[in-house]
Amino acid sequence: MRFNRSGAPRRLKLAAIAGLLFLHLPLLLIFLYAFTTEEKSYQFPPPGYTLKWFSVAWERQDIWDAFMLSLKIACIATGAAIVLGTLAAAAVARTRFFGREVLSLLIILPIALPGVVTGIALRSAFDIASIPFSFWTIVLGHATFCVVVVYNNAVARLRRTSSSLLEASLDLGANSFQTFRHVLLPNLATALLAGGMLAFALSFDEVIVTTFTAGQQETLPIWMLSELVRPRQRPVTNVVAVFVVIITFLPILMAYYFTRGSETIAGQGK
Amino acid sequence: MNTRDASVTPARGGVWGRLSDLFYRRPAILLALLLGPPLFWIGVVYVGSLLALLVQSFYSIDEFSGRIVREFTFKTYLELLRPSNLDIVLRTVLMAATVTVTSAIIAFPIAYYAARYARGWVKALFFIAVMLPLWSSYLVRVYAWKLILANEGVLNWGVSKVGLSPLIEALLSLPVIGGPSLAFSYIGTFLVFLYLWLPFMILPIQAALERVPVSMLDASSDLGARPGQTFRKIIFPLALPGIVAGSIFTFSLTLGDYIAPQIVGSSRLFIGQAVYVHQGTAGNLPMAAAFSMVPIVVMAIYLWIAKRMGAFNAL
Known part of the structure; x- marks a missing residue:
């Protein structure tokens, strides 16, 4: 048999499709359970369907509070990550300096190490420095692992941006800031946006580090975790779960949209 | 001496222009400005926390009082x-x-x-x-x-x-x-x-x-x-x-x-x-x-x- 370019062997195709179904059917199941009339158990198939839980969830102030907190944290952590990630990417992509490899390793560290290590390390550091747990300790934890996402996107884009573009701008009399504003930033914008979107999704649903860096604050994932450990109103949890899936899927789809087809190198070929 | 000092174009005016010239002549300054914030965040805050954690693992806990004894030991x-x-x-x-x-x-x-x-x-x-x-x-x-x-x-x-x-x-x-x-x-x-x-x-x-x-x-x-x-x-x-x-x-x-x-x-x-x-x-x-x-x-x-x-x- 030749490895022809047209059709895949049937067994390979089936295995691939089965794998993707394994990845996505469980999520669809949650959508189904958000409409169930059964309150006390996870009975399948659901005995009946209702939209009631969506309005019940809508009325719950604790869910709204948790949601708003998560939203605020995700926005601020993403902002910090965009600034720090871009700065680090600019330093690593444009120049060679002592310890450059170490820096790129350091930035990846927060997601390469298990979340529980990052969480407890930050917690014990806050303890030692006598910093009380607050909104800002959560933000600090989130920004730490969000930097790498923005950094990765920005470094990839900077490597593909031809340096002659920047030189041309400088030759034509623009200063560094004008060059950044009018040449580099437009080139980098979609990569930063994509990185920011992913960082937002990551932060919005982070729970492992958050349990260590949060005091009394309850983010939406922490609210969900407490519902999973001690269920109160299961269908409401299902509705929130559906909501979390949608609100994290949207930025990821946008990130994909912003970076697709960016293999072409800006400033070359024309 | 850096060859970049022998510039053929006149120096740029204004604060931003002079800053740009400075960055061009001395890339190390720009690099330090770029690296400072992320290095502080990751290198000092994060790695510092990890090191603090490492130090903690060499402390031990007093079994009777339940308090942490801050002395170096392999007991833990x-x-x-x-x-x-x-x-x-x-x-x-x-x-x-x-x-x-x-x-x-x-x-x-x-x-x-x-x-x-x-x-x-x-x-x-x-x-x-x-x-x-x-x-x-x-x-x-x-x-x-x-x-x-x-x-x-x-x-x-x-x-x-x-x-x-x-x-x-x-x-x-x-x-x-x-x-x-x-x-x-x-x-x-x-x-x-x-x-x-x-x-x-x-x-x-x-x-x-x-x-x-x-x-x-x-x-x-x-x-x-x-x-x-x-x-x-x-x-x-x-x-x-x-x-x-x-x-x-x-x-x-x-x-x-x-x-x-x-x-x-x-x-x-x-x-x-x-x-x-x-x-x-x-x-x-x-x-x-x-x-x-x-x-x-x-x-x-x-x-x-x-x-x-x-x-x-x-x-």
Whole structure:
């Protein structure tokens, strides 16, 4: 048999499709359970369907509070990550300096190490420095692992941006800031946006580090975790779960949209 | 003297212009300004925290007063070597290894199909289908398995419809991996981990396979290799760096997770749970710190072996 370019062997195709179904059917199941009339158990198939839980969830102030907190944290952590990630990417992509490899390793560290290590390390550091747990300790934890996402996107884009573009701008009399504003930033914008979107999704649903860096604050994932450990109103949890899936899927789809087809190198070929 | 000082253009005016000239003449200043904030955040705040954690693991706890004794000692690490603690480490590492191997087997066909045969919108669909679960909804995805594995849930319903219930019962009656029900057994925990980390295995394998030229496979079959031989001698060795890269994620993530085994699994602890329990309810921060050094050391050894095998050369 030749490895022809047209059709895949049937067994390979089936295995691939089965794998993707394994990845996505469980999520669809949650959508189904958000409409169930059964309150006390996870009975399948659901005995009946209702939209009631969506309005019940809508009325719950604790869910709204948790949601708003998560939203605020995700926005601020993403902002910090965009600034720090871009700065680090600019330093690593444009120049060679002592310890450059170490820096790129350091930035990846927060997601390469298990979340529980990052969480407890930050917690014990806050303890030692006598910093009380607050909104800002959560933000600090989130920004730490969000930097790498923005950094990765920005470094990839900077490597593909031809340096002659920047030189041309400088030759034509623009200063560094004008060059950044009018040449580099437009080139980098979609990569930063994509990185920011992913960082937002990551932060919005982070729970492992958050349990260590949060005091009394309850983010939406922490609210969900407490519902999973001690269920109160299961269908409401299902509705929130559906909501979390949608609100994290949207930025990821946008990130994909912003970076697709960016293999072409800006400033070359024309 | 720097040759850049011999500028042919006149100096720029204004504050911004002069700053620009300065950056151009002395790139080190610009570099320092760029590096300062991220280096402070990651290098000082984050690495500082990790070092503080390391220091804590060399403290010990006074068994009578429950207070932390701030003196250098190996006592906490010796306690880590107790059989009950070694059990936790062994259990976690075995789970991580099983999850890694299984996810490589399931990920391979998906990655191979996406890299070799998928084109156009199908390829985009594959990519998005893997990206979405990779980046999001961690807790929701754990929760989904609580629904699936519940006694009254979809799995038992489906299994009893096709008359395979005895099979599940036989599986659950097995020593060690069995339990009262799927949701309270290692099998359940394993399924959740597999489900959670599978996307992390697919993408690197796909990236490795994208780089294998089709002509190489054609050459192999032209020279008389059967498909199985081509797979063993060409495709698999070339995909191996991708598998190793993916395994770094699946292994590390399983080692440190403490939420999935808490929600789906038996009551026996994994490393992440041990860290959480020791720092929280037990208030034994030195022990928690020592436990959290385990995944770091295991990952360091893992990366070292991977490097020795030359797995990084092709990356």
